Amino acid sequence: MRDSSRSDASVGELVQRLVGDSKAWVQAELAVWKAVAASRKNDAILGLALGIGALVIAFAAIGALLVGLILVLRGPLGNGGATAVVVIGALAIAGILGKIAATRLGRAFSGDGL
Numbered sequence: 266m267r268d269s270s271r272s273d274a275s276v277g278e279l280v281q282r283l284v285g286d287s288k289a290w291v292q293a294e295l296a297v298w299k300a301v302a303a304s305r306k307n308d309a310i311l312g313l314a315l316g317i318g319a320l321v322i323a324f325a326a327i328g329a330l331l332v333g334l335i336l337v338l339r340g341p342l343g344n345g346g347a348t349a350v351v352v353i354g355a356l357a358i359a360g361i362l363g364k365i366a367a368t369r370l371g372r373a374f375s376g377d378g379l
Contacts, residue, residue, distance in 0.1 A: 331355060 274282075331351055338347035 335347045335351050338350055342350060
């Protein structure tokens with residue numbers, strides 16, 4: 266037996282229902298993707314904040330390590346000599362890392378391909 270409500274609807278009414286249902290579906294999908302984007306944005310902000318905090322703590326630890334190294338070398342080299350050795354060593358390491366970084370970035374951003 267046929268359902269009379271389905272057979273009585275005209276093609277125009279069916280198209281109107283289809284359009285209305287399609288609009289509702291698109292709006293629901295947009296709401297879902299907005300929620301996903303907001304959640305990912307919040308995760309990214311929290312991740313950046315925690316990463317910055319980790320970098321601050323790492324820099325503090327490196328500073329403490331360098332001060333400790335100066336204190337250890339102060340005996341045999343004196344205050345000025347220990348400071349000079351530690352500063353020159355730290356700058357040499359920073360220079361090497363900077364050169365490696367510049368080479369990698371240059372390779373990454375050059376348009377030459379592989």
